[in-house]
Amino acid sequence: DAGVIQSPRHEVTEMGQEVTLRCKPISGHDYLFWYRQTMMRGLELLIYFNNNVPIDDSGMPEDRFSAKMPNASFSTLKIQPSEPRDSAVYFCASSSGTEETQYFGPGTRLLVL
Amino acid sequence: GENVEQHPSTLSVQEGDSAVIKCTYSDSASNYFPWYKQELGKRPQLIIDIRSNVGEKKDQRIAVTLNKTAKHFSLHITETQPEDSAVYFCAANGGSYIPTFGRGTSLIVHP
Numbered sequence: 001d002a003g004v005i006q007s008p009r010h011e012v013t014e015m016g017q018e019v020t021l022r023c024k025p026i027s028g029h030d031y032l033f034w035y036r037q038t039m040m041r042g043l044e045l046l047i048y049f050n051n052n053v054p055i056d057d058s059g060m061p062e063d064r065f066s067a068k069m070p071n072a073s074f075s076t077l078k079i080q081p082s083e084p085r086d087s088a089v090y091f092c093a094s095s096s097g098t099e100e101t102q103y104f105g106p107g108t109r110l111l112v113l
Numbered sequence: 114g115e116n117v118e119q120h121p122s123t124l125s126v127q128e129g130d131s132a133v134i135k136c137t138y139s140d141s142a143s144n145y146f147p148w149y150k151q152e153l154g155k156r157p158q159l160i161i162d163i164r165s166n167v168g169e170k171k172d173q174r175i176a177v178t179l180n181k182t183a184k185h186f187s188l189h190i191t192e193t194q195p196e197d198s199a200v201y202f203c204a205a206n207g208g209s210y211i212p213t214f215g216r217g218t219s220l221i222v223h224p
Contacts, residue, residue, distance in 0.1 A: 104156040
């Protein structure tokens with residue numbers, strides 16, 4: 001397996017633009033997590049899915065953020081409109097229900113100007 | 114929910130010395146405690162984990178200890194090397210499959 005795949009790896013955009021981050025989890029994993037990492041706040045859990053269903057989105061900072069998982073092999077995190085304070089590294093991770101280890105993707109480095 | 118505190122936030126050691134990172138957790142239901150290593154610009158990766166039915170686990174130069182009564186667990190790295198320099202995160206699962214991460218410890222190993 002290629003591991004968790006994320007795209008794009010880097011994104012530079014202007015304030016007010018829509019940003020879409022993409023993730024392909026490891027095949028067979030039934031949990032998918034979206035994290036945001038900054039120096040100030042560390043690693044924050046934004047939302048997680050189990051069997052494609054959003055279970056807990058209490059970490060989503062505000063209504064500008066939304067996440068979907070239309071099938072077991074694809075998820076998106078959307079920010080609309082983006083703001084400079086959204087600049088961070090966004091990680092997607094997946095795990096299986098039988099093994100709790102989380103496997104992280106390479107991350108998307110987002111810079112909002 | 115679970116709350117994980119991690120100390121120190123920064124740890125600087127000389128090559129060959131030992132390094133210890135400590136974490137405390139709040140939820141007695143936690144039964145799985147992983148440690149992740151994140152090198153600069155890279156993704157977090159699991160380096161070792163321990164379950165609540167075990168008090169200590171070793172893997173070459175790294176070891177983790179768990180004290181369930183006191184609700185704390187520690188990562189021990191012996192004979193540190195420059196390639197051990199990274200940010201280390203502890204986590205506790207609160208009895209679920211969802212880990213709560215500590216804030217991380219930046220370990221710097223000076224040659």
